[in-house]
Amino acid sequence: MAYEPESVWEFSTARNVTFGLGAADELGDVVEEYDAESILVVTDAGVMEAGVVDDVTDTLDPDSVTVFHDVEPDPSLDVFEAARDAAAAVDPGVIVGVGGGSSMDVAKTTSVVHEHGGDILDYVAPPTGGGQAVPGPGVPTVCLPTTAGTGSETSPVTVISLPDEDLKVGISSRHQRPDAALVDPGLTVSLPPGPTASSGMDALCHAIEAYVTRRYDAKPAPESRSDRPDYNGRSPVTDLFAEKAIESIGGGLRNAVNNGENLEARRKMSLGSLTAGIAFTNAGLGVTHAIAMAAGAIHHTPHGVTIALTLPEVMRFNASSAFDRYADVAELLGEDTSGMSRVEAAEAAATAVERLSADVGIEGGLSTLDVSEDDVEHVAERASTLQRLLTGNPRRVDQDDLEEIILRSL
Numbered sequence: 001m002a003y004e005p006e007s008v009w010e011f012s013t014a015r016n017v018t019f020g021l022g023a024a025d026e027l028g029d030v031v032e033e034y035d036a037e038s039i040l041v042v043t044d045a046g047v048m049e050a051g052v053v054d055d056v057t058d059t060l061d062p063d064s065v066t067v068f069h070d071v072e073p074d075p076s077l078d079v080f081e082a083a084r085d086a087a088a089a090v091d092p093g094v095i096v097g098v099g100g101g102s103s104m105d106v107a108k109t110t111s112v113v114h115e116h117g118g119d120i121l122d123y124v125a126p127p128t129g130g131g132q133a134v135p136g137p138g139v140p141t142v143c144l145p146t147t148a149g150t151g152s153e154t155s156p157v158t159v160i161s162l163p164d165e166d167l168k169v170g171i172s173s174r175h176q177r178p179d180a181a182l183v184d185p186g187l188t189v190s191l192p193p194g195p196t197a198s199s200g201m202d203a204l205c206h207a208i209e210a211y212v213t214r215r216y217d218a219k220p221a222p223e224s225r226s227d228r229p230d231y232n233g234r235s236p237v238t239d240l241f242a243e244k245a246i247e248s249i250g251g252g253l254r255n256a257v258n259n260g261e262n263l264e265a266r267r268k269m270s271l272g273s274l275t276a277g278i279a280f281t282n283a284g285l286g287v288t289h290a291i292a293m294a295a296g297a298i299h300h301t302p303h304g305v306t307i308a309l310t311l312p313e314v315m316r317f318n319a320s321s322a323f324d325r326y327a328d329v330a331e332l333l334g335e336d337t338s339g340m341s342r343v344e345a346a347e348a349a350a351t352a353v354e355r356l357s358a359d360v361g362i363e364g365g366l367s368t369l370d371v372s373e374d375d376v377e378h379v380a381e382r383a384s385t386l387q388r389l390l391t392g393n394p395r396r397v398d399q400d401d402l403e404e405i406i407l408r409s410l
């Protein structure tokens with residue numbers, strides 16, 4: 001049969017996005033739309049202790065609110081199951097996720113599993129899970145990010161750790177996109193410099209990988225609409241969001257790290273994270289995320305730091321397949337590429353990312369995360385299985401390439 005290319009792109013995001021200082025104060029009004037007698041707030045102990053949960057739930061009827069605050073970083077299946085049980089106990093009409101990507105992920109999956117029943121692993125892809133599609137919308141979900149990084153507030157994906165098997169698995173469904181995202185830069189002010197830096201570099205990587213990922217029409221057409229992946233390639237619309245994100249993060253991250261109370265810097269980071277999230281959850285990611293997911297599962301390396309330390313070498317590897325795109329990235333990060341050859345301009349982008357990362361305190365390579373030369377083959381092997389992330393990468397990549405990129409990133 002003749003090759004039939006994809007000819008359309010799809011674009012989805014949260015049904016409503018409310019952005020800006022004070023957006024969190026509108027939670028009560030947003031929740032009111034759903035006429036819920038019971039509201040489950042999903043968060044973690046740190047966010048709880050920082051007083052953020054009290055602040056945001058101030059606008060809700062206290063008798064209707066139950067708080068589940070046992071989310072941990074890289075939440076394991078146990079955490080997802082505990083949240084599901086908490087939901088079963090109160091049968092919420094709305095679920096509110098407050099925190100970083102972990103809390104929002106647990107909120108989103110709790111929403112669909114509470115609505116449709118079954119085990120959490122039923123909805124994970126085989127061979128680990130049952131591969132069942134989420135059949136329809138879940139309990140209405142509202143997300144309030146307290147970091148500027150993951151983009152989980154609009155994404156269809158959640159990540160579940162299976163620590164006994166050194167594995168991270170995911171559930172991806174359009175029904176996991178939150179109904180509303182309240183993105184309030186004020187909620188990120190108390191985030192310390194380290195997490196501000198690592199989550200910000202993660203967001204920058206989301207934007208860059210979305211910007212260089214394969215275009216929607218550079219792949220075969222799916223059999224049907226339902227076979228089209230959530231990450232369906234870059235389009236003119238995802239480009240707009242990715243460009244805004246790169247510019248915003250490049251202009252805001254240093255100041256957000258060095259002065260957490262600088263609201264203009266926090267606003268740029270929240271906007272950058274949001275727009276990067278909107279871009280990558282439609283366009284897709286690439287090799288940096290495949291390596292970071294593999295290293296994270298095997299060596300429990302922190303996601304954002306792993307990303308920051310790997311991204312420059314991935315950019316250098318990919319440059320020859322997307323010179324013009326990387327030249328744009330350099331410009332968006334404030335580099336003057338006039339008079340440069342396309343090779344030099346692409347290298348300027350990788351160097352700019354490296355400099356930004358070092359300026360916010362992330363440098364020294366993956367060896368600082370206890371990944372050694374002996375680990376390279378194993379991490380590369382695991383990364384090469386993450387086809388969902390690799391298919392969009394602008395340059396074809398095999399096991400040897402992955403090993404080379406990781407070695408250079410050590």
Ligand SMILES: [Fe+2]
Pocket residue numbers: 150202203206289303307
């Ligand atoms: Fe990421």
